[in-house]
Amino acid sequence: MPEGFSLGRLFSPNSVAIIGASPTPFSGGHQFTRFLIEHGFQGRLYLVNPTAGEILGLKVYPRLTEIPDSSVDYVISCIPAESVLSLLDDCGKKNVKLVHLFTARLKETGRDKETKLQSDILEKARKLGIRILGPNCMGIYYPELGLSFNYGLPRESGPVGGFFQSGGGAAEFVRYAALRGVRFSKVINYGNASDIDEVELLDYFASDDKTKVIASYIEGVKDGGKFARALAPAARKKPVIVLKGGRSRAGAKLALSHTASLAGSIDVWQALLRQYGAIMVSNFQELIDQVVAFTLLPPITGRRVIVAGGGGGKSMVSADVWEEEGFDLPELTAEFRKKLKEKVPQLWDWVRNPIDASLFQGTPLLDINLMEWLSSEDGFDICVANLTQDDPLPNDVWEKVLAPNFLNSVAAIKKKGKPVVCVIETGEIGPAEMESWKWRAIAETRRQIVDQGLAVFPSPESAAKAVRRLVDYWAWRESEDELL
Amino acid sequence: MPEGFSLGRLFSPNSVAIIGASPTPFSGGHQFTRFLIEHGFQGRLYLVNPTAGEILGLKVYPRLTEIPDSSVDYVISCIPAESVLSLLDDCGKKNVKLVHLFTARLKETGRDKETKLQSDILEKARKLGIRILGPNCMGIYYPELGLSFNYGLPRESGPVGGFFQSGGGAAEFVRYAALRGVRFSKVINYGNASDIDEVELLDYFASDDKTKVIASYIEGVKDGGKFARALAPAARKKPVIVLKGGRSRAGAKLALSHTASLAGSIDVWQALLRQYGAIMVSNFQELIDQVVAFTLLPPITGRRVIVAGGGGGKSMVSADVWEEEGFDLPELTAEFRKKLKEKVPQLWDWVRNPIDASLFQGTPLLDINLMEWLSSEDGFDICVANLTQDDPLPNDVWEKVLAPNFLNSVAAIKKKGKPVVCVIETGEIGPAEMESWKWRAIAETRRQIVDQGLAVFPSPESAAKAVRRLVDYWAWRESEDELL
Numbered sequence: 001m002p003e004g005f006s007l008g009r010l011f012s013p014n015s016v017a018i019i020g021a022s023p024t025p026f027s028g029g030h031q032f033t034r035f036l037i038e039h040g041f042q043g044r045l046y047l048v049n050p051t052a053g054e055i056l057g058l059k060v061y062p063r064l065t066e067i068p069d070s071s072v073d074y075v076i077s078c079i080p081a082e083s084v085l086s087l088l089d090d091c092g093k094k095n096v097k098l099v100h101l102f103t104a105r106l107k108e109t110g111r112d113k114e115t116k117l118q119s120d121i122l123e124k125a126r127k128l129g130i131r132i133l134g135p136n137c138m139g140i141y142y143p144e145l146g147l148s149f150n151y152g153l154p155r156e157s158g159p160v161g162g163f164f165q166s167g168g169g170a171a172e173f174v175r176y177a178a179l180r181g182v183r184f185s186k187v188i189n190y191g192n193a194s195d196i197d198e199v200e201l202l203d204y205f206a207s208d209d210k211t212k213v214i215a216s217y218i219e220g221v222k223d224g225g226k227f228a229r230a231l232a233p234a235a236r237k238k239p240v241i242v243l244k245g246g247r248s249r250a251g252a253k254l255a256l257s258h259t260a261s262l263a264g265s266i267d268v269w270q271a272l273l274r275q276y277g278a279i280m281v282s283n284f285q286e287l288i289d290q291v292v293a294f295t296l297l298p299p300i301t302g303r304r305v306i307v308a309g310g311g312g313g314k315s316m317v318s319a320d321v322w323e324e325e326g327f328d329l330p331e332l333t334a335e336f337r338k339k340l341k342e343k344v345p346q347l348w349d350w351v352r353n354p355i356d357a358s359l360f361q362g363t364p365l366l367d368i369n370l371m372e373w374l375s376s377e378d379g380f381d382i383c384v385a386n387l388t389q390d391d392p393l394p395n396d397v398w399e400k401v402l403a404p405n406f407l408n409s410v411a412a413i414k415k416k417g418k419p420v421v422c423v424i425e426t427g428e429i430g431p432a433e434m435e436s437w438k439w440r441a442i443a444e445t446r447r448q449i450v451d452q453g454l455a456v457f458p459s460p461e462s463a464a465k466a467v468r469r470l471v472d473y474w475a476w477r478e479s480e481d482e483l484l
Numbered sequence: 485m486p487e488g489f490s491l492g493r494l495f496s497p498n499s500v501a502i503i504g505a506s507p508t509p510f511s512g513g514h515q516f517t518r519f520l521i522e523h524g525f526q527g528r529l530y531l532v533n534p535t536a537g538e539i540l541g542l543k544v545y546p547r548l549t550e551i552p553d554s555s556v557d558y559v560i561s562c563i564p565a566e567s568v569l570s571l572l573d574d575c576g577k578k579n580v581k582l583v584h585l586f587t588a589r590l591k592e593t594g595r596d597k598e599t600k601l602q603s604d605i606l607e608k609a610r611k612l613g614i615r616i617l618g619p620n621c622m623g624i625y626y627p628e629l630g631l632s633f634n635y636g637l638p639r640e641s642g643p644v645g646g647f648f649q650s651g652g653g654a655a656e657f658v659r660y661a662a663l664r665g666v667r668f669s670k671v672i673n674y675g676n677a678s679d680i681d682e683v684e685l686l687d688y689f690a691s692d693d694k695t696k697v698i699a700s701y702i703e704g705v706k707d708g709g710k711f712a713r714a715l716a717p718a719a720r721k722k723p724v725i726v727l728k729g730g731r732s733r734a735g736a737k738l739a740l741s742h743t744a745s746l747a748g749s750i751d752v753w754q755a756l757l758r759q760y761g762a763i764m765v766s767n768f769q770e771l772i773d774q775v776v777a778f779t780l781l782p783p784i785t786g787r788r789v790i791v792a793g794g795g796g797g798k799s800m801v802s803a804d805v806w807e808e809e810g811f812d813l814p815e816l817t818a819e820f821r822k823k824l825k826e827k828v829p830q831l832w833d834w835v836r837n838p839i840d841a842s843l844f845q846g847t848p849l850l851d852i853n854l855m856e857w858l859s860s861e862d863g864f865d866i867c868v869a870n871l872t873q874d875d876p877l878p879n880d881v882w883e884k885v886l887a888p889n890f891l892n893s894v895a896a897i898k899k900k901g902k903p904v905v906c907v908i909e910t911g912e913i914g915p916a917e918m919e920s921w922k923w924r925a926i927a928e929t930r931r932q933i934v935d936q937g938l939a940v941f942p943s944p945e946s947a948a949k950a951v952r953r954l955v956d957y958w959a960w961r962e963s964e965d966e967l968l
Contacts, residue, residue: 109834166797245800248807258796283801312742313650316729317767323732350593428942430931434918447914458912461767
């Protein structure tokens with residue numbers, strides 16, 4: 001690795017050039033241009049293509065060296081692999097510090113010629129003092145600066161930093177986590193990791209003050225010992241969530257052809273990750289649930305849960321999955337029962353934790369009262385609020401009673417500083433359902449919950465699993481701190 | 485249990501009376517009236533309420549005995565528990581065969597008085613030769629006859645029969661499974677199971693010719709041995725899927741207050757279910773995935789899977805989860821590679837199973853060719869088609885190229901009689917996303933897949949898990965048949 005700028009500085013370019021910028025909508029050279037314009041890149045943006053002309057209203061330079069700027073910090077290469085060596089010569093002349101190779105079909109093809117070309121590119125870059133991101137990747141999403149690798153990603157920043165070996169995985173992660181209220185410091189997609197790799201990225205995010213939680217998707221590491229040495233201090237500083245791709249035989253073979261990665265033994269991986277305090281998840285959905293938990297819930301270390309809302313079946317499933325994940329559901333306290341007795345004498349001795357809210361239909365007890373009382377209780381660490389959503393309620397009851405009650409209830413809990421976990425389930429809806437008031441109302445309720453900064457999960461299982469890993473992590477941190 | 489009509493006959497009434505029919509929209513007595521009218525109940529429908537008058541355009545009789553019909557087969561009771569005993573006297577006079585007690589707050593309250601009342605109701609019903617469904621339940625969904633316990637459930641029939649101890653669970657199950665293309669013979673919600681219970685319902689669905697797959701949600705059984713004796717022959721005839729509620733300590737307590745059920749030890753349950761060939765699932769989502777697998781996929785016993793579509797990250801997660809569920813992902817055959825070599829010489833040696841479809845961008849190979857070739861291959865048992873959905877494709881590319889390609893591809897596989905499993909993932913979308921062309925296009929594609937009668941799952945994990953249980957079941961049946 002050459003001496004040079006820190007990743008933090010490399011990822012904050014004042015000027016960017018897109019090599020192979022193109023007017024063809026479906027091409028990488030067009031897409032990157034569009035992403036940077038749409039996200040309002042804060043620096044100077046240059047497009048390069050021998051055909052020159054204009055793309056999306058911007059002037060196109062025939063060659064990197066013809067850009068009038070004396071230096072270009074960051075180059076995005078969308079040209080074929082064969083042309084990259086000569087591009088690097090031009091980059092040398094323009095004081096380029098970082099080249100992102102969207103360019104692919106190199107070592108991941110498994111062929112000798114392409115593998116050698118990747119080595120040659122790296123060797124030349126090192127001689128010129130240029131760092132390489134990739135090849136075979138989407139590069140940098142850095143919302144504060146207006147750098148993006150996809151359309152429609154959030155423009156606001158937030159506490160999650162990520163490094164992903166898969167571009168599609170990174171884009172879906174950002175997009176779907178954003179719908180749950182998560183925002184990002186930077187997310188880096190690093191593909192074949194020929195130069196900048198998982199160890200350097202982990203170090204970077206561990207020391208980056210704007211990153212409070214680290215999320216990663218890793219297909220292979222070059223040096224397990226080095227990764228472990230980076231992981232240990234990182235995980236003691238902030239949560240490091242790892243999704244390991246290539247756990248299976250077929251997956252390990254695919255890792256070679258996807259990002260030229262040696263997947264390694266999953267048993268070794270799991271032991272290593274557990275030992276050094278990483279949080280291991282099994283798929284992209286769990287990765288999203290986990291960043292929701294870590295960014296929208298406080299550092300909880302207790303495992304006593306009150307579950308409220310939903311009918312009997314949902315309450316039951318909730319009780320089972322929360323307990324199966326190691327949580328306790330304490331009995332309701334005598335004091336709480338006393339309040340219940342005053343308001344709902346017909347129910348006070350019957351209701352238990354989880355609280356089946358459907359029992360209160362037709363009584364003067366509203367969910368909001370229930371939640372306000374709960375928020376004053378001391379005997380629990382987490383409140384889980386299930387949204388009842390399949391009662392055959394008419395539109396006006398849903399919109400005027402149930403939805404506001406739910407929103408007010410969770411707001412009441414939050415106001416008292418108690419951690420609240422919301423569960424709103426939906427089916428996989430079709431076009432007709434998108435037109436129906438009911439599904440729209442559920443989506444609108446979820447949006448309002450997300451806008452309040454509350455953690456919402458799509459099922460009792462996903463909530464219980466993510467919160468269990470959250471509590472495991474903070475309990476581990478607490479025990480580590482006591483040792484020190 | 486009195487001698488009398490079979491459940492099949494009891495569930496097919498020629499006449500129904502709703503006791504406690506009400507003009508108040510949010511009441512059970514109103515809802516049931518509305519459900520039966522909306523679903524077009526095929527028999528004679530009578531409403532009963534002392535206030536008489538008219539509800540939803542139907543005449544209301546002040547008392548059951550004042551209905552001019554000489555007999556009423558089926559009574560839905562929406563009146564308070566205290567009034568049920570005298571209702572039963574009237575039912576005796578009207579030759580009522582089955583009383584569904586939507587009426588609740590009986591044994592599930594845990595109180596002596598209510599528990600005794602439930603016993604008294606059952607005793608009186610037996611003397612009168614009347615069967616009881618419930619109390620504390622939603623009753624019968626029987627689409628062919630137009631009986632329903634919720635709004636907007638499908639009116640067409642299908643092969644899934646179900647018995648559910650939770651009404652909300654039953655309704656969500658039917659609604660969400662229906663969005664995935666599943667249809668039902670009958671679904672019965674049986675609540676406290678004071679008379680008609682899990683054993684009788686299992687026997688009934690096992691012998692019902694219109695039911696090919698049985699789905700159940702059970703909080704407790706009265707007699708484990710009896711249930712096992714019913715389960716063994718049922719599971720040899722058709723798949724019996726069981727979701728057990730009350731697996732945890734808190735869940736077991738809740739089972740008492742939800743449906744007055746003794747949950748029993750989960751270890752004993754699991755051993756029993758496994759021994760007698762039931763398929764055990766952990767939550768309502770898995771129950772839905774499982775009926776999708778059993779009704780829309782053939783009786784597969786092989787475990788060789790080809791995975792195609794989606795980018796590298798999705799292919800990787802797919803490889804990992806399918807293999808982790810015990811499937812093999814065989815290498816592509818020499819013959820297949822030969823075809824690839826002719827069409828895409830730049831890729832033929834590089835592509836592998838899972839097939840990362842993003843590699844073919846810009847080549848003359850379309851997904852449809854790939855799938856047509858695959859459908860002629862013999863070396864696999866199941867084809868998994870992942871929909872790529874987060875490429876930054878413009879609207880027209882999505883709608884004119886990607887979506888039709890995906891639809892044509894899976895149709896090509898299906899035409900050759902190969903089992904195909906589709907995976908279409910979505911986030912939990914908000915109101916703004918419901919307006920966007922992209923999410924609408926994904927929902928529309930999914931609808932078309934469902935309309936073609938294909939099995940679609942919301943994630944690689946849910947697909948792999950459900951198909952694994954499907955293969956396990958049919959392999960077990962095959963081994964059982966060989967023993968006989």
